[in-house]
Structures are given as C-alpha cells and as structure tokens.
Amino acid sequence: MVPHLTTALTGPLLELEKQFLDRATEIEKWFRVQWLDHMPPFYGSTDLRNSGFKLAPVDLNLFPGxxxxxxxxxxxxxxxxxxxxxxxxxxxxxxxxLIPENHTRNQFYLQNVAKLVSILKLTGLDVRIGSLLPDITAPTTLELANGATLTLEPLLRSGSRLGVEGFDPCAVLLNNDLSAGIPDVLRGLDEQWLIPPLHAGWHVRRKSRHAAAYDRVVNAFAEEIGIDPWRINPEFRVCGEVNFHERTGEECLAHQVDSLLTRIRAKYKEYDITDEPFVVVKADAGTYGMGVMTVKDASEVVGLNRRQRNKMAVVKEGLQVQEVIIQEGVHTFETVDGAVAEPVIYMMDHYVVGGFYRVHTERARDENLNAPGMHFKPLAFDTCCSIPDCSKEPDAAPNRFYAYGVVARLALLAASVEIEETEPAEEAVA
Incomplete structure (x- = not known):
C-alpha cells in the first residue's frame, strides 16, 4: 500500500525506488506467486532503515504492539x-x-490492545480478552488514558480448548511474544487455531533464523528484478556462546564483528560510499530494544565495562543473553521535524495496512531508535499500496512508500518461511 506522508521528510533520492517503480508489475506478480506457496503470518511489523543507498528491515515482530x-x-x-x-x-x-502481554500498567500497550480489538470486531468477530495474569480471577475492567476501556477475564481450560466464562472461541490470537516461555494453559490446544503458532514466540525464535530466511527470500527477489541483494539486505553474523557477566565469548564476538565490518567496507568501496560503517550487536532473541549496542570497531566489544555488560546481559523477562546476532548497521538519513526517524510498517495477512515513524530527538542516524525518549508520527495512506504513482518522481511520497511496502513484505515473507521451517514435528502432524 502506498502511504502519503503527512510529516516533513528529507533524505537522498533512492535509485532503488526507481527500480521498484519500473518493475512494479513483475514485483507484484512475484509476490502473488510466493503467497500461493507460503501462509502469511496473521500480522507483523517491521522496522526499516533508509540510508539513501540502502533500504533494509532491521527487525521483524510477529506480535506487534x-x-x-x-x-x-x-x-x-x-x-x-x-x-x-x-x-x-x-x-x-x-x-x-485475544491473549495480550501482562502489561496492565503500560497505557500505551493497553491502547494497542484496544485498537486491535476494535479492528477484529469490525470483521464480524465476537472478541474477548483472556489474561495470563494469575491475579485476574474475575472480569476486570481497565480505564485507559484515551477514554477506551478493556475488560480482562481469567482463562478457562476445557480439555484441549481454551476460552473464558461462557465463551468458546474458534481461534486464539496471541499478542504476547512468550519471552518467558509457554504457559501450560496454552499447550495442547488441538481443537482451536492458535495464532501465531507457539514456536513463533521468543522462547524459541531467533533473529538469526529470520535473517537466514530473509537472505534466501531476498536473493530470489533480487535475481527476479535484477538488483544487488545487498541494497535491501543487512548482512549478519552469529556468536552463540556469550556470557557478558563472565566475559566469555569476547573473542568470538570480536572476530565476527571484524569479519562483518570488513565485508561492509568492501561494499561501501564498491558503491563509493564515504559513511563510516557500523554493526549492531543484539540479543538473538527478544524485543523492546533491549540488549543492543552499536559497534564501529572490533576492539569495542573486548573488555566491556560493567555498565555495558549489564546492559547487554539481560533482555525482557530477565532472560540471560547467551546468543547474539551481529547485524550490519544501516544509517537512517530520514528526519521528521528535524529529528532522526525510521519507518515502522504494519502488516496483516500479506497486506501492508499502515505505518508510522519512530522518532528520537537524542539519537544519531547510526544508533538504535527503539529506546526511551522515542515518540511516533503517524503516516496517512491515500491510495492502495500496490499501485505506485508512475506519473511522479521515484522519490515522491507514494513511490517512496511503495518501496517501503515492498521491503516490508519481503521481511514478512521471510517470517512465513521461518515459521514453516521451525515448525515442530508434533505441530506439523497436528
């Protein structure tokens, strides 16, 4: 879908946008064929970075909040x-x-749940919210800051079905990423659709698996339309035995950082790019921008101080970090109201449905913007996302956001492949 940007946007012209514009017919045909072979996730969101010479997803969330x-x-x-x-x-x-996260004190998250409920009800569904919180023992209504209300109800298990009092649903939709593991009440729901599937949660999922799937998807796509896949793909490395508290795995980490930076420098030289390359070291599992650091030289990951080690050692739910992904850093040259910004694209089924800019007034264009102090600027769509405006320049808002939609859908397709390839044998049989 092609959004029309309603906030100020600056940034260099992407040659990539013209290539997408020129090959739009082939691109849409290619996607149509891919979705015949792969089941799209129910929903997802992806963070994009636009450096002018590269447009790439840097994160894909299967439980968008x-x-x-x-x-x-x-x-x-x-x-x-x-x-x-x-x-x-x-x-x-x-x-x-609908089963949400246990963030009953996070007003922003609760407003997300309320918006999601509104969307689902408008499809003709009767929607109830079941809580995993043990202290929710009766229907509990929460008043939200924006005037909306949510009623959380205790979950009731009956055989291999899950519901709430007087409510036996056809399907269970998770908006909880299962970072802390699978609650027993969610196991063995053989008679209901559970979406996304349990193995899509962060107790199992790894960013490196998604990145590997994205590699294959992008290589096939790039061959189809004749582009260098590097232009839309942040390359990565993995270090699987790290303990930041005990300072083990530093040699592996430094080696992988150096290897990736060497590769990026070679690509920058190929494209006459003068910016300083960097990589992002982050926990291979988890969300919320935790366990993330920007690195420009391998020496920076050796001998981390106590504060740095504490920051990297633990992610959501207090889980210890033992595996990290080293991802090619992508500068963001986009700004909104003078502040560094990155687009976040939301999808349901295989459609782009909206997006917004994550904006941070205190971060640089080579830093993680998913951090305290960020705020959001909505984008507004004015036409269908699959129809770029060929009468306008490649960097006109509809065409720039068509490019965003293309790359976001590639990330979603990679997530579909990732889910298929990591499906446990017992789930596949069921």
Missing part, C-alpha cells in the same frame, strides 16, 4: 486485511480470544 500508533485513517485497510486473514484461517469463525 503498536496498533495504537496507527492513524485512524488506516482502520479500513486494517479491517479488510484482518478479514482476509481470518477467512484464510477459518472462514466461518465467529468468536476469537
């Missing part, structure tokens, strides 16, 4: 895409149970 940041003008697109997703999974579905 920012629907509250989408402009209200996105609602028709969200409802239409959600309807397609539901029809694909269970065409006669009438009841859905």
């Amino acid at each position: 920012g629907f509250n940041n989408l402009d209200d003008s996105f609602m028709p697109l969200c409802v239409q895409a959600a309807q397609a997703a539901i029809e694909r999974i269970c065409a006669d579905a009438s009841k859905l149970l």
Whole structure:
C-alpha cells in the first residue's frame, strides 16, 4: 500500500525506488506467486532503515504492539486485511480470544490492545480478552488514558480448548511474544487455531533464523528484478556462546564483528560510499530494544565495562543473553521535524495496512531508535499500496512508500518461511 506522508521528510533520492517503480508489475506478480506457496503470518511489523543507498528491515515482530500508533485513517485497510486473514484461517469463525502481554500498567500497550480489538470486531468477530495474569480471577475492567476501556477475564481450560466464562472461541490470537516461555494453559490446544503458532514466540525464535530466511527470500527477489541483494539486505553474523557477566565469548564476538565490518567496507568501496560503517550487536532473541549496542570497531566489544555488560546481559523477562546476532548497521538519513526517524510498517495477512515513524530527538542516524525518549508520527495512506504513482518522481511520497511496502513484505515473507521451517514435528502432524 502506498502511504502519503503527512510529516516533513528529507533524505537522498533512492535509485532503488526507481527500480521498484519500473518493475512494479513483475514485483507484484512475484509476490502473488510466493503467497500461493507460503501462509502469511496473521500480522507483523517491521522496522526499516533508509540510508539513501540502502533500504533494509532491521527487525521483524510477529506480535506487534503498536496498533495504537496507527492513524485512524488506516482502520479500513486494517479491517479488510484482518478479514482476509481470518477467512484464510477459518472462514466461518465467529468468536476469537485475544491473549495480550501482562502489561496492565503500560497505557500505551493497553491502547494497542484496544485498537486491535476494535479492528477484529469490525470483521464480524465476537472478541474477548483472556489474561495470563494469575491475579485476574474475575472480569476486570481497565480505564485507559484515551477514554477506551478493556475488560480482562481469567482463562478457562476445557480439555484441549481454551476460552473464558461462557465463551468458546474458534481461534486464539496471541499478542504476547512468550519471552518467558509457554504457559501450560496454552499447550495442547488441538481443537482451536492458535495464532501465531507457539514456536513463533521468543522462547524459541531467533533473529538469526529470520535473517537466514530473509537472505534466501531476498536473493530470489533480487535475481527476479535484477538488483544487488545487498541494497535491501543487512548482512549478519552469529556468536552463540556469550556470557557478558563472565566475559566469555569476547573473542568470538570480536572476530565476527571484524569479519562483518570488513565485508561492509568492501561494499561501501564498491558503491563509493564515504559513511563510516557500523554493526549492531543484539540479543538473538527478544524485543523492546533491549540488549543492543552499536559497534564501529572490533576492539569495542573486548573488555566491556560493567555498565555495558549489564546492559547487554539481560533482555525482557530477565532472560540471560547467551546468543547474539551481529547485524550490519544501516544509517537512517530520514528526519521528521528535524529529528532522526525510521519507518515502522504494519502488516496483516500479506497486506501492508499502515505505518508510522519512530522518532528520537537524542539519537544519531547510526544508533538504535527503539529506546526511551522515542515518540511516533503517524503516516496517512491515500491510495492502495500496490499501485505506485508512475506519473511522479521515484522519490515522491507514494513511490517512496511503495518501496517501503515492498521491503516490508519481503521481511514478512521471510517470517512465513521461518515459521514453516521451525515448525515442530508434533505441530506439523497436528
């Protein structure tokens, strides 16, 4: 979908945008064929970075928590895409149970849940919210800062089905990334659709597996339209035996950082890029921008001070970091109201349904923007995302955001491949 940008945007012209524009027909045909072979995730979001010479996803979330940041003008697109997703999974579905994170004090997250419920109800579903919190023993209504309300209810298990009092849903939708593991109440739900599947949670999922799947998807796509896959792919390395508290694995980490920086320098030389290359070291599992550091030289990961080690050692739910991914850093040359910004694109089924800019006034263009102090600027769509405006320049808003939609969908397709390839044998049989 082609969003129309309503906030100030600056940035160098992407040659890539022209290539996408010129090959739009082939691109859409290629995607259509891919989705015949792969089941798209119910929903997802991806963070993009636009350096002018490179446009690439740097993170893919299968349990998106920012629907509250989408402009209200996105609602028709969200409802239409959600309807397609539901029809694909269970065409006669009438009841859905939504299980959120346990963030009952996080107003922004709760507003996300309320927005998601609104979208789902408009598809014709009866939606109830079941809580994993042990202290929710009766229906509990929460008043939200934006005037909305949410009612959380205790989960009830009956055999291999899950619901709440007087409510037996066709499907269970998780908006909880299972970082702390799989609760027993979610195991063995053989008679209901559980979406996303349990193995998509961060207790199992690894960013490096997604990156490997994205490698293959992008290589096939790049060959189809005749581009260098590096232009849309942040390369990566992995270090699987790290203990930041005990200072073990530093040699592996330094070696992989140096290897990747050497590769990036070679590509920068090939494209006459004068910017300083960098990599991002982050936990191979987890969200919320935790366990992330920017590195420009391998020496920076040897002998980390106590503060740096503490920052990298633990992620969401207090989980210890033992595996890290070293990802090629992509500068962001985009700004909104003078501050560094990156687009976040939201998808349901295989459609782009909206997006917003993550903006940070205190971060540089080579730093992680998913950090305290960030804020969001909605984007508003004015036409269907699959129809770029060929009468305008390649960097016109519809065409720039068509490019965003293309790369975001590649990341979503990679997530589909990743989910398929990591499906446990017992789930595959079921």
